[in-house]
Amino acid sequence: MKRQIYTHKSTERTLTYTANKVASLKINDEKRTTVRVYDGGFIGVAGKSGSADIDQLEKKAVAMLDNKVPYPEPQDKAEKLSIDTGTENQDKSDLLQEGEKLIKKISEENPEFIFSGKTVFADTTDIFCSDGGTEYDCSQSSQMTYFLMKHKDSASIFDDAYSAEGRIFETDKIAEDVNLLAKAYLKKLPAIEEDEIAVIADISSVYYIMSSFNAQAYATGSSLLNGKLGKKVFSDKFTLYCEQDPRKQAGAVFFDGEGVVNDGYKAYLVRDGVMQNLLTTRQTAEKYGYKNIGTADAPFAAIPQEGTSGIDVAYTAEDLNELLKGEKAVLLSSVSGGDMTTAGDIALPVLNPYLYEDGELKGRMPGFTVTANIFDVLGKDYIGACGKGIWAAGKNTYLVFRAKLVNKQ
Amino acid sequence: MYKFQQGKYADVRIEDRFSTTLVITDGEISQCRELREKKAFIRVYDGERWYYASTDDVVNVQKMLDELYSYAKDNGNILSDPTVSAFEVNKDEIVRFAKSCVADIPVFEKAAFAKDAAARVKSDYAKIVDAAYVDRYSVYEFYSSKGADIKYDFQTCGLRLSVRFAKDDEYIDNYRILNLTDFEKLRKDFSLEGFVEESENMLLRSKKLEKAGTYPVILSQEVTGVFAHESFGHKSEADFMLGDETLAKEWTVGKRVASEKLSIVDSGLIDGAGYVPYDDEGTRATRTYLIKNGVLEGRLHSAETAVYLGEKLTGNARAINCSFEPIVRMTTTFVEKGTDKLEDLIKSIKHGYYIKSYKHGSGMSTFTIAPLVSYEIVDGKIGDPVKIAVITGNVFETLSLIDGVADDEEVGSSPTGGCGKMVQYPLNVAMGGPHIRVSAMNVQ
Numbered sequence: 001m002k003r004q005i006y007t008h009k010s011t012e013r014t015l016t017y018t019a020n021k022v023a024s025l026k027i028n029d030e031k032r033t034t035v036r037v038y039d040g041g042f043i044g045v046a047g048k049s050g051s052a053d054i055d056q057l058e059k060k061a062v063a064m065l066d067n068k069v070p071y072p073e074p075q076d077k078a079e080k081l082s083i084d085t086g087t088e089n090q091d092k093s094d095l096l097q098e099g100e101k102l103i104k105k106i107s108e109e110n111p112e113f114i115f116s117g118k119t120v121f122a123d124t125t126d127i128f129c130s131d132g133g134t135e136y137d138c139s140q141s142s143q144m145t146y147f148l149m150k151h152k153d154s155a156s157i158f159d160d161a162y163s164a165e166g167r168i169f170e171t172d173k174i175a176e177d178v179n180l181l182a183k184a185y186l187k188k189l190p191a192i193e194e195d196e197i198a199v200i201a202d203i204s205s206v207y208y209i210m211s212s213f214n215a216q217a218y219a220t221g222s223s224l225l226n227g228k229l230g231k232k233v234f235s236d237k238f239t240l241y242c243e244q245d246p247r248k249q250a251g252a253v254f255f256d257g258e259g260v261v262n263d264g265y266k267a268y269l270v271r272d273g274v275m276q277n278l279l280t281t282r283q284t285a286e287k288y289g290y291k292n293i294g295t296a297d298a299p300f301a302a303i304p305q306e307g308t309s310g311i312d313v314a315y316t317a318e319d320l321n322e323l324l325k326g327e328k329a330v331l332l333s334s335v336s337g338g339d340m341t342t343a344g345d346i347a348l349p350v351l352n353p354y355l356y357e358d359g360e361l362k363g364r365m366p367g368f369t370v371t372a373n374i375f376d377v378l379g380k381d382y383i384g385a386c387g388k389g390i391w392a393a394g395k396n397t398y399l400v401f402r403a404k405l406v407n408k409q
Numbered sequence: 410m411y412k413f414q415q416g417k418y419a420d421v422r423i424e425d426r427f428s429t430t431l432v433i434t435d436g437e438i439s440q441c442r443e444l445r446e447k448k449a450f451i452r453v454y455d456g457e458r459w460y461y462a463s464t465d466d467v468v469n470v471q472k473m474l475d476e477l478y479s480y481a482k483d484n485g486n487i488l489s490d491p492t493v494s495a496f497e498v499n500k501d502e503i504v505r506f507a508k509s510c511v512a513d514i515p516v517f518e519k520a521a522f523a524k525d526a527a528a529r530v531k532s533d534y535a536k537i538v539d540a541a542y543v544d545r546y547s548v549y550e551f552y553s554s555k556g557a558d559i560k561y562d563f564q565t566c567g568l569r570l571s572v573r574f575a576k577d578d579e580y581i582d583n584y585r586i587l588n589l590t591d592f593e594k595l596r597k598d599f600s601l602e603g604f605v606e607e608s609e610n611m612l613l614r615s616k617k618l619e620k621a622g623t624y625p626v627i628l629s630q631e632v633t634g635v636f637a638h639e640s641f642g643h644k645s646e647a648d649f650m651l652g653d654e655t656l657a658k659e660w661t662v663g664k665r666v667a668s669e670k671l672s673i674v675d676s677g678l679i680d681g682a683g684y685v686p687y688d689d690e691g692t693r694a695t696r697t698y699l700i701k702n703g704v705l706e707g708r709l710h711s712a713e714t715a716v717y718l719g720e721k722l723t724g725n726a727r728a729i730n731c732s733f734e735p736i737v738r739m740t741t742t743f744v745e746k747g748t749d750k751l752e753d754l755i756k757s758i759k760h761g762y763y764i765k766s767y768k769h770g771s772g773m774s775t776f777t778i779a780p781l782v783s784y785e786i787v788d789g790k791i792g793d794p795v796k797i798a799v800i801t802g803n804v805f806e807t808l809s810l811i812d813g814v815a816d817d818e819e820v821g822s823s824p825t826g827g828c829g830k831m832v833q834y835p836l837n838v839a840m841g842g843p844h845i846r847v848s849a850m851n852v853q
Contacts, residue, residue: 016734019652024459025480027473028732031465049446050465067516069438114653118832150649155659156774157649216434220536222575302430302442337771339779339798342580343617347798347853349777367775369801369853371621406621407801407851 001039006298007127008032015099015119020107022099032300037061043071047301072286078133085140085246102171110182117147128259142250143169164394167250173393184354187363198329201399208340215278219288233275235382239314240270242295252310257298267293279306313385320389328357344374366409377401413554416483418454418493420553424731427512433523433540448731455481456490463732495712497692498556506564511544522596532605537573543824557691566592567824574612583608588824615794625761626850630819632764634840637673637744639772640804645699646737647714667808669703672745682822683741683839694724711737729833744842747814754813754846756789777801801851813846
């Protein structure tokens with residue numbers, strides 16, 4: 001019998017902003033331990049939150065072997081690795097004051113709006129160890145801030161939203177971004193004339209196709225990418241991967257849920273337009289005969305599943321100006337629940353499109369719906385991606401492609 | 410039980426939760442989790458700010474409570490604070506599910522049920538068959554410094570059968586869901602009648618949408634539910650109105666906001682996923698009309714929002730679990746049935762669409778629903794299945810365009826999903842209504 005233990009510890013401090021004030025402070029300390037055992041081609045799992053007795057958990061996991069859940073035995077490496085990105089969060093006693101200063105600043109500088117939202121400061125440690133001798137641990141600090149902005153004269157529950165995620169609580173940069181968005185929101189522009197234009201989206205545009213990279217979907221012929229593994233499918237400029245280096249992406253863990261560590265801490269799905277790999281666990285990789293690229297999630301007290309954590313695209317330019325080369329574009333903000341048909345046709349209702357021209361947001365236009373096919377978005381209509389352009393705080397990926405506009409308001 | 414201090418309000422909420430998640434994929438168990446978690450959420454309020462703590466170390470609740478007390482200021486008038494005054498002081502115990510508790514059913518019985526359901530899908534085109542069985546039994550306790558002392562239990566168990574059907578380069582997804590409060594009833598009532606036929610019809614005969622545009626649309630009971638929840642339910646959550654005079658004025662009770670055929674209700678008293686006899690501030694559940702005959706009739710409240718707007722508490726302060734603070738949320742939200750007959754609604758449409766089920770929905774000033782199963786309606790008859798990415802519309806325009814409400818109300822919920830608001834997802838809620846007809850909706 002083989003055993004693996006995955007432990008996730010987090011200490012969170014959350015500020016909640018309500019109507020331009022810090023309304024609450026929350027303290028949340030959590031520890032979750034999962035024990036997996038493998039025997040005779042089967043897996044058993046048990047977990048506990050809070051302090052855990054590993055021997056007790058192992059007994060429970062062994063009892064779960066009776067459910068005969070097939071899973072290959074791990075071949076864990078005897079290796080010790082550790083990454084600690086440092087605790088760059090401010091001294092915890094200052095967080096409340098920092099939050100108060102931030103909400104005061106943005107509400108005073110943008111008196112037309114009411115702001116609500118949250119800042120979550122998290123210190124996390126993920127530990128994977130096995131009786132095969134593997135000992136990995138990954139510690140980091142991160143922060144996530146979002147604000148819902150509501151114009152004081154508006155009858156909507158909110159009118160636009162801003163978020164920043166990164167390692168440091170960059171209050172000046174967040175305030176700068178919120179001011180930029182608020183000013184652009186207030187500057188109303190006429191409806192867009194073009195029926196087709198370059199649009200600036202975020203990484204969520206590729207989420208629609210992620211389920212097609214699932215190994216089981218692919219193996220059973222029920223993926224949009226059927227028969228395309230190893231083939232050129234997308235634009236030469238399109239490279240898609242899971243970023244697993246916590247020094248490059250806040251929240252990333254350098255090993256996957258099954259203790260796989262990738263070269264350069266990256267798991268590639270598409271490289272230069274060629275579909276290279278599928279999303280697997282050790283179980284689905286072995287079952288269907290694909291390479292296991294180490295993207296498994298480790299759900300608490302549960303069997304590993306295919307994950308898409310840290311999904312990102314390779315940048316093809318330094319910034320938006322280099323990508324667009326003077327061409328005007330539209331930033332898609334407040335996309336209301338778009339979706340894709342099984343033919344790959346996407347519809348994205350955009351409530352707040354902002355005109356981006358000459359390196360700046362010119363103002364807000366009436367809404368419309370973006371329509372495109374996912375293979376065109378990431379193929380012939382793909383302009384590229386970059387990390388700089390509009391927002392100052394946090395890590396940003398701008399995905400730029402050409403698309404049709406319909407249902408103009 | 411706990412040592413509450415004078416000069417500050419405090420409450421303690423404890424949830425002891427048992428849950429099972431089982432997934433059968435292609436006849437074998439691919440996920441199996443049985444978990445028991447006990448967590449506590451503690452709140453302290455000094456009249457200016459709330460201080461919260463969440464812990465899975467429930468024996469040390471008093472220690473966490475004392476730590477929060479150290480952050481808060483002393484307030485000799487805390488009991489006359491309007492929000493604190495509004496908190497109900499209920500003492501009650503409602504334990505309804507202990508005798509049929511899902512924690513007492515062996516996991517192999519649950520697995521056998523899910524496997525049997527998956528095995529009933531007989532189709533050459535079924536490529537991935539996932540049967541997800543999910544159950545939960547929770548015992549909640551609530552204590553406050555004002556003297557509240559409440560205990561109640563909650564239970565759901567359900568099956569979601571999801572199948573991907575594929576032929577050549579085409580594929581479609583379809584599902585069947587049933588979520589109840591009793592395992593034996595679930596085992597008896599889960600039905601796949603017509604499922605394979607419907608799915609194969611979708612796979613082999615689905616058309617692309619000929620032309621995106623505005624069409625009359627009929628929404629099924631489950632789609633009516635998500636429409637009511639997303640388009641109007643969230644707007645009825647009064648925490649959006651805190652500190653916002655414009656919204657408070659705009660949403661004056663008595664204002665006409667919809668077609669007079671439309672009435673929407675929220676109630677925590679209905680059995681199922683939205684059953685919440687006491688909310689997470691200890692307020693007793695109520696039945697609240699959000700819209701009655703097209704007129705704004707009420708909204709959903711926590712104690713703080715009820716005080717702010719000078720209205721009655723409704724029992725809608727809820728958290729997804731003891732890691733989070735209660736915020737204003739829905740419970741069971743549904744459109745009340747009308748008097749129309751479904752067949753008459755269909756007959757009245759020359760060219761439009763019938764939206765039978767959905768993948769997801771969302772709503773701000775514009776709502777969006779991504780359909781899963783949709784049909785064209787031609788000359789008053791249901792026609793071929795059609796691939797539609799989204800149906801959208803301006804919320805208020807669409808509410809006014811509801812011109813048919815059938816008499817076939819149904820309420821349901823999902824064992825694997827729920828409602829999301831900010832970072833709190835998924836919250837157990839239920840939703841539904843009858844078939845409704847909307848005279849014009851944007852179909853893409």
